[in-house]
Structure formats: structure tokens, C-alpha cells
Amino acid sequence: MWALLDDTATQITLIASVLTMTAVAVLIYFIQHRMRKDAHVHEGDHTFDGIAEGLNPTPFGLHLIMVAVIGFAFWYVMMGFPIWNWTQAEQYDQEVSAYKAKFDDQWANADESTMLAMGESLFNANCVACHGYTGEGQNGLAANLVEFGTEKHVASVIQHGTKGSGYLTPMMPPQAPTIAAMFGAEEDVLAQNIHNVAAYVVTLSGKQPKLGDPTAGQPIYMATCMACHGMDGKGMGPAGNIPNFAKDLTAYGTPADVVRTLKHGKRGHIGSMPSFAEKGILSDLQYQALAVYVSKELN
Ligand code: HEC
Ligand code: HEC
Structure with missing residues (x-):
């Protein structure tokens, strides 16, 4: 026009x-x-x-x-x-939310392949600058999203700790030393124990472990991780009654988890990821599309 x-x-x-x-x-x-x-x-x-x-x-x-x-x-x-x-800013906000609502209406019944395609183009526009086209994080510039949600990622979190997602517990210290002290410090024993507890952790969010044995990992989880992540893994502390105490491992790597990270951002050991809620550019459906793309297509 x-x-x-x-x-x-x-x-x-x-x-x-x-x-x-x-x-x-x-x-x-x-x-x-x-x-x-x-x-x-x-x-x-x-x-x-x-x-x-x-x-x-x-x-x-x-x-x-x-x-x-x-x-x-x-x-x-x-x-x-x-x-x-x-005010111009207010008018801008109103127009943007009107367009977002229109967009969400238009795609309300999108099937999974449409969501994945939408997620991919949103990813290319908003995320590749840091995470790279393959999502692997460009040699450590950002989180490796291909590994995110897998046992490999859990193992690296156990080695290095993690922080910056806005839980009551500000950081998770490296857990490898604790596991070594309690279950054996020999290199291969420790590596095996870390794989086993990582296997147990991914089963909490309903994934099939590939590297370790979840049954062997469970006692290690109860001894070292339960204090923060809780018996059930929901991240509500040892007694399971403190909301937002630590990360909910039953949602780990799922679309809901990705949406939380997108809205909150993360200032971690690897670097800083912006909060997309603060930027205010994504609609609810676009959060979903990105989350599906990251949790299903990338890994
Ligand atoms: C001192 C409390 C504490 C202990 C003990 C603890 N965690 Fe955590 N964990 C946290 C907190 C807090 C977070 C979220 C940190 C953040 O991103 O802000 C977290 C996050 C995670 C994540 C998500 C990492 C990511 O990149 O999103 C995994 C996986 C995890 N923990 C696994 C474990 C395992 C396995 C153990 C035991 C070996 C364990 N944690 C022990 C507090 C703890
Ligand atoms: C400015 C750079 C930057 C941009 C843009 C960015 N990220 Fe990130 N992202 C990071 C960094 C750095 C981390 C690792 C934070 C840490 O753990 O230290 C991260 C971590 C993540 C994680 C893992 C969170 C966790 O719990 O460990 C997910 C999922 C993620 N990003 C998804 C996305 C998606 C989807 C987009 C696009 C909508 C995006 N990111 C845009 C830098 C960025």
C-alpha cells in the first residue's frame, strides 16, 4: 500500500x-x-x-x-x-501487542512442523549471533544447545557448576569434588559415577539415558543433589516445600524450561544471555515455537 x-x-x-x-x-x-x-x-x-x-x-x-x-x-x-x-512509547507498545495477538491468533492451530519451521526462523533471527547456526555455541561463546538437556550437559554442569537463572539458591557449585569424596576419587570411577547420576537426572524429565546407568546413579543423586533439587527433582529443596529453590529437573531441557530461560535470561559461567521478556519482542506463540525447536530439533 x-x-x-x-x-x-x-x-x-x-x-x-x-x-x-x-x-x-x-x-x-x-x-x-x-x-x-x-x-x-x-x-x-x-x-x-x-x-x-x-x-x-x-x-x-x-x-x-x-x-x-x-x-x-x-x-x-x-x-x-x-x-x-x-506517549509514543505507549502507542508503540499497544501496536506491538496488537500485532502479537493477531499473529498468535493466525497461527493458533499450527501443527508441529509449522512450529518447528517458525522456531527455526526465530532462532536464526534472535539466537545465532551467540549460539551459532548449528546451536553448538560457537566454541564456548554461549551454551551448547545441541547438548543442552542431555547427559553430556548434566555431566559438564556437575564438573563446572552453574548459576544465573534467578533461583533462590544463587548458584550450584561444582559437584564433582563431593561425588569424588563420597563415592571414590579414582578417575574412571568418578567419570562413571558422574555418567550414572547424569543418566538418573535425564530420566527425571522423561528422557532415555544413553551413557550411564540411572539405577546406579540414584543413590548418588540422593546423597549429593537431593539437598537442593529435592527427592522428586522438582527443585524445591530437601523437604520439597520451597518454591523456586533450585532448578526443576523434571522439566530440564523441556520446552517449559527453555521458555523460562528465554523470559528470565541467564548470567552464568559461560556468559550472559539477555532476557527476551525485557526486550519484549516475542509473542507467547513465538516463545513456544523457539522452545519446541530448541528442545526437539536441536538435540
Ligand atoms: C547447592 C545446591 C545444589 C546442589 C547440591 C546441586 N544443584 Fe544442580 N542446580 C542448583 C541450582 C541453584 C541450579 C540453577 C542454577 C542457575 O542456573 O541459576 C541448578 C541447576 C542444575 C542443572 C541445570 C543446568 C543448566 O544448565 O540448566 C542440572 C542439570 C543440575 N543442576 C544437576 C545437578 C546434579 C546432577 C546435582 C548433584 C550431582 C546437583 N545439580 C546438585 C543447585 C544445586
Ligand atoms: C547475547 C548472546 C545470546 C543470545 C542472543 C541468546 N543466548 Fe542463549 N545463552 C547465551 C549464553 C552465554 C548462555 C549460557 C549461560 C551460562 O550458563 O553461563 C545461554 C544459554 C542458553 C540456554 C541454556 C540455559 C540453561 O539453563 O543452561 C538456552 C536454552 C538458550 N540459551 C536458548 C537461547 C535461545 C532460544 C535464544 C534465542 C531466542 C538465545 N538463547 C539467545 C547467550 C545468548
Whole structure:
């Protein structure tokens, strides 16, 4: 479309342009009229190098224009765009949320492959700058999303600890030393124990372990992880009654988990991920599409 004619601002601008052009035409008419009529101007006493001040009254048309301009300015500030209840930022927010709602309506019944395609294009637009096209995190610049949610990722969290997602417990310290102290420090024993507890952790969110033995991992979980993540893994502390105490491992790597990270952001050991809720650019459906893409397609 060449112009948004149904937009109030456009309409006002159009009317204002027509008024201005009319005013200019009237002005030109009066000036030409006068030039013809008063080829000789009455001069005052003040002269300077032979140039004197004219003593003619200002033309009536100019007074009209002056009054009209003041009237228009008054209308513009008080009624057109009232200064007390209109801001550009607010209008922007309203328009953006209206478009988001329209978008979500349009795709309300999208099937999984549509969601994945949507997720992929959103990922390319918003995430590749840090996570890379493959999602692998560009050599440690950001989290490796291909491994995120797998035993490999749990194992690396056990080695390095993690922080910055806004739980009551501000950080999870590295757990490998504790596991070594309690269950054996020999290199291969420790590695096997870490794989087993990681296997147990991924079963909490309903995944099939590939590297370790969850049955062997359970006692290690109870001894080292339960204090924060709880018996059931829901992240509500040792007695399971403190909401938001630590990460809910039953949701680990699921779409809900990804949405939480997107909304909250994460300032971790690897680096800082922005909060997309603060940026305010994604609609509810777009969060879902990204979450499905990250949790199902990337890993
Ligand atoms: C001191 C409390 C504490 C202990 C003990 C603990 N965790 Fe955590 N864990 C946390 C907190 C808090 C988070 C969330 C940190 C953040 O991102 O803000 C977390 C996050 C995680 C995550 C998610 C990591 C990510 O990148 O999203 C995994 C997996 C995990 N813990 C596994 C374990 C395992 C396995 C153990 C035992 C070997 C364990 N935790 C022991 C507090 C703890
Ligand atoms: C400015 C860079 C940046 C952008 C943009 C970014 N991320 Fe991240 N993301 C990170 C960093 C850094 C981490 C690792 C934080 C840590 O654990 O230290 C991370 C971690 C994650 C995690 C793992 C969270 C966890 O619990 O460990 C997920 C999932 C994720 N990002 C998804 C996304 C998605 C989806 C997008 C796009 C909508 C995105 N990120 C955009 C930098 C970014």
C-alpha cells in the first residue's frame, strides 16, 4: 500500500498540509495584490543609508493565518495528541501487542512442523549471533544447545557448576569434588559415577539415558543433589516445600524450561544471555515455537 490512509496521524498530516498550502496561496495572493496596489510605500522617519521602515498596516490575511496557526497548535496539543495521555512509547507498545495477538491468533492451530519451521526462523533471527547456526555455541561463546538437556550437559554442569537463572539458591557449585569424596576419587570411577547420576537426572524429565546407568546413579543423586533439587527433582529443596529453590529437573531441557530461560535470561559461567521478556519482542506463540525447536530439533 502506498499510504496508510486509515491511520489518524496520516489523516492529520494530510489535512495540515492542505491547510498550509491554502495559507501559502492566500499569502502569495495578498503579497502580489499589495505589490500592485502600493508601488509606493509610506515611509517612517527612521532611515538608514536611504532605506526606511514602511508604515503600512500588516495585511488582514496574515492576522487570520496567525490566529489559525495558534488555534491549530492548541487543538494539536490538547485534542489531537493530548499531552497528558499520549506517549509514543505507549502507542508503540499497544501496536506491538496488537500485532502479537493477531499473529498468535493466525497461527493458533499450527501443527508441529509449522512450529518447528517458525522456531527455526526465530532462532536464526534472535539466537545465532551467540549460539551459532548449528546451536553448538560457537566454541564456548554461549551454551551448547545441541547438548543442552542431555547427559553430556548434566555431566559438564556437575564438573563446572552453574548459576544465573534467578533461583533462590544463587548458584550450584561444582559437584564433582563431593561425588569424588563420597563415592571414590579414582578417575574412571568418578567419570562413571558422574555418567550414572547424569543418566538418573535425564530420566527425571522423561528422557532415555544413553551413557550411564540411572539405577546406579540414584543413590548418588540422593546423597549429593537431593539437598537442593529435592527427592522428586522438582527443585524445591530437601523437604520439597520451597518454591523456586533450585532448578526443576523434571522439566530440564523441556520446552517449559527453555521458555523460562528465554523470559528470565541467564548470567552464568559461560556468559550472559539477555532476557527476551525485557526486550519484549516475542509473542507467547513465538516463545513456544523457539522452545519446541530448541528442545526437539536441536538435540
Ligand atoms: C547447592 C545446591 C545444589 C546442589 C547440591 C546441586 N544443584 Fe544442580 N542446580 C542448583 C541450582 C541453584 C541450579 C540453577 C542454577 C542457575 O542456573 O541459576 C541448578 C541447576 C542444575 C542443572 C541445570 C543446568 C543448566 O544448565 O540448566 C542440572 C542439570 C543440575 N543442576 C544437576 C545437578 C546434579 C546432577 C546435582 C548433584 C550431582 C546437583 N545439580 C546438585 C543447585 C544445586
Ligand atoms: C547475547 C548472546 C545470546 C543470545 C542472543 C541468546 N543466548 Fe542463549 N545463552 C547465551 C549464553 C552465554 C548462555 C549460557 C549461560 C551460562 O550458563 O553461563 C545461554 C544459554 C542458553 C540456554 C541454556 C540455559 C540453561 O539453563 O543452561 C538456552 C536454552 C538458550 N540459551 C536458548 C537461547 C535461545 C532460544 C535464544 C534465542 C531466542 C538465545 N538463547 C539467545 C547467550 C545468548
